[in-house]
Amino acid sequence: MIKIKDLKLTFPGFSLDSINLSINKGEFFSLLGPTGSGKTVLLESIAGLKRIDSGKIYINNRDVTNLNPEKRNISIVYQDCALFPNMNVKENITYGLRFRKHKNYSSRLDLLVEMLGIEKLLNRYPHNLSGGEQQRVALARALIVEPDILLLDEPFSALDVNTKEIVQSEIKNIHSALKITTIMVTHNFSEVFSLAEKVAIIYKGKIQQVGTVEEVFKKPNSKFTARFVGMKNIFPASDIKNLINLEDIKENKHYIGLRAEDIIVGKENLQTDYQFKGKITAVYNNGIYSEVKVKAGDITFTAYLTPNRFFELELHENKPVTLGFNKRNINFISESG
Amino acid sequence: MISAFFGLVIIFFIMYPIANSLLTTNGKILIETLKDKEVINSIWTSIFTATITTIIAFILGVPFAYFLARNDFKGKRIVESIIDIPIVIPHTVAGIILLTIFSRQCWIGRLLDSLGLEVIGTRIGIVAAMLFVSMPLLINAAKDSFLSISPKLENVSRSLGANHWQTFLYITFSIGWRGILTGMILTWARSISEFGAVIILTYHPMIAPTLIFDRFNAFGLQYSKPVSTILIIISLIIFIVLRIIARRGAAVDKN
Secondary structure, rough: EEEEEEEEEEEEEEEEEEEEEEEEOOOEEEEOOOOOOOOOHHHHHHOOOOOEEEEEEEOEEEEOOOOOOOOOEEEEOOOOOOOOOOHHHHHHHHHHHHHHOOOHHHHHHHHHHOOOOOHHOOOOOHOOOOOHHHHHHHHHHHHOOOOOEEEEEOOOOOOOHHHHHHHHHHHHHHHHHOEEEEEEEEEHHHHHHHHHEEEEEEEEEEEEEEEEHHHHOOOOHHHHHHOOOOOOEEEEEHHHHHHOOOOOOOOOOOOOOOOOOHEEOOOOOOOOEEEEEEEEEEEEEEEOEEEEEEEEOOOOEEEOOOHHHHHHHHOOOOOOEEEOOHHHEEEEOOOOO | OOOHHHHHHHHHHHHHHHHHHHHHHOOHHHHHHHHHHHHHHHHHHHHHHHHHHHHHHHHHHHHHHHHHHHHOOHHHHHHHHHHHHHHHOOHHHHHHHHHHOOOOHHHHHHHHHOOOOOOOOHHHHHHHHHHHHHHHHHHHHHHHHHHOOHHHHHHHHHHHHOOOHHHHHHHHHHHHHHHHHHHHHHHHHHHOOOOOOOOOOOOOOOOHHHHHHHHHHHOOHHHHHHHHHHHHHHHHHHHHHHHHOOOHHHHHHHO
16 A cells, blocks of 8 residues: 655755555554654655655555655644644644545534544634644544545654543544554554554664564564563673573574563572572562562563562562573574664 | 833833924924925835835745745855845945946946836835845744744645645745734834935935935924924834734734
8 A cells, every 4th residue: 555665865964764665555554763763754755745865655556756745645643733823623624625625524524523522622722722632633634634644743742641541542443443544653662552553663764673563572673673662681692691501592693682571580490491590689669560670690680570479579679589581482683783 | 120120211212202203393384294295205205115115025035034944055044144234234335335236337237227227316226225224124024933833734734735835825824924014014114214225326206214304404403303203103103003913913813
C-alpha cells in the first residue's frame, strides 16, 4: 500500500539515508526512535510536506514522489494538535471539506463527533480546550476527509497520563472501526506496544530494524534497538561466559541481551536453565514494581520483581542472592550498535 | 514606582506638545486655514501619497516578509540588515541618494525618463521617498506576524486539501492579518510624517509637512501652527480608526 524506496533527504547537519519501507493497507505502523532521529521528517516526506532529494514514494502503486501534499489524501495530526486558532471546533473539523467534497459529510461529522465525544465542544475555540480535547478535535479534522493514510506525530507526548490512556484507546477504536492505514511516530515503546502492529526503529536517519512489534521486542537486532525497546541487560558475550557455561554463543554474536523481567532473583536453587550468585548493589521501589541491581562477576544485572516478591525475599543492599534466567530468554546481538 | 514616574514623564513629553498645539491654535485662523485651498491640497496630497505608499508596501512587502519568515538561506541575515538600512539613514540623506538615482545622470533616471515617468518634483517622487523610509516597518511587522504562526498549521491545511494560495488566505493571512495591519498603520503613519526625504525629491506638489515648513519659513509660527493642528487631528482620527479595527479583529478572534 505504501512503499518507500531508497528515500534520501539531507538538511544541514542531518540526513535521512536509504529509507526503504513497506506498509500494508489498513496497518497500524509505528516509527520509533529518539528525538532528532528523523522520524517527523520522514513522516512529513510521506505527506509531501518535505521535498526529498532522491528515492520514490508509492501509495496504492501510484508514484506520489512529486505530488503536492493536497493531492495525496494523507492527513496529519501533530503533537501540539495545530488547531486553527481563528476557527471554532466545528470550523476546524470541517475545514478540509472546503477542498475535498464528500457526499455524506454531515453523517460522517456526526459519527466522528460522537465517536470522540466532542459534541459539546463544536462552538468553542481551540484556546478554550484541554490538551485531550484538542487532540480529539485534531483527529476528527484529520479523519473527516476520509484520508487513505493517517499520520500521527507523537500524538500523546503533550498529554497527561490519564488523558493519554483515554486518547490511546480512542485511537485504537477508531483504527479498528475505520481501518485507515496509520503511521504513528513516537519515542515511547509502550505506545507502540499498545497500538501498533508493525514497527520500524529509526536512529540517526537510518532504519535500524523493521518487524512486528513482538519480533522487535523479543529479538532486537542491535544494541541500540535492544536498549530502546527496554532491554536493560546488555553485555559483551565474553563477560557472561565467565559466569555461566554458555555453549551456543556463536563467534559473531558479540553481545547478549536479557530483559529485566526475565531475570529471576531468589535465595538459592532456582528452577532456571542458568543460575549464579551475586550481591545486591541497589534497590528501587515505585509501588508497581521493584528494580534490583545485582553485581555478579564483572556484570551488574537489573531485575524487576513484583513488590510482593521483593518483600518476601527481604531484599536490601549488600544482600547475597541467586540470579537465574532461561535459555529461551537470551537474545544474541551481533553488532555493537 | 520610579519606572511609573518615568512613564508619566514620557507620556507628558508626547502628549503635552500635541495638546498644547490643539488648545492654543486660534480658532478663527484655524477656520480660515481650513478654507485655504493650498492647505487642503497639501493635506490631500499627504493622505493620498501615504495611502498609495502603504498599498505598494503591502503588495511588495507581504509576500517578501512571508518568504523571509518561512525560508532559511545563505545570506539571510545580510538581506534582513539591508531591509533595515532605511531606518538608520538620516532622511535628508535618503532624499539625496534617491535624487541621485532618479536624476538623468543615473541610468535608472534615464530609463524612467524614456518610459515617460517623471519622478523628481511629482507625486511619484513623494511616494518613492515615503516608500524608501517606511517599507521596512511593514516588512518587519508582517515577518514577525508570520513567524508567530506555526508552519505546522500550514502543513495541516495542505494535507487537508488546500493548495498554497488557499492555505495562505485561509490560515496564514487570516491569523496574521492583525500584525500586517499594524505594519500598514505604522507605514502609513511614517509616510504621513515624512518630510526630510520628500522635500529633497519633491518640493512641489507640497505635502502637508512641506507646507508647514514653507509657511513657518515665510510667515512664522502663527501661520504654520493651524496647518500642523489640522494635520494632527486628521492623522489621529485615521490612526484611532485603524487601531479600533485591529482591536476588534483581536476580540473577534478571541471569541
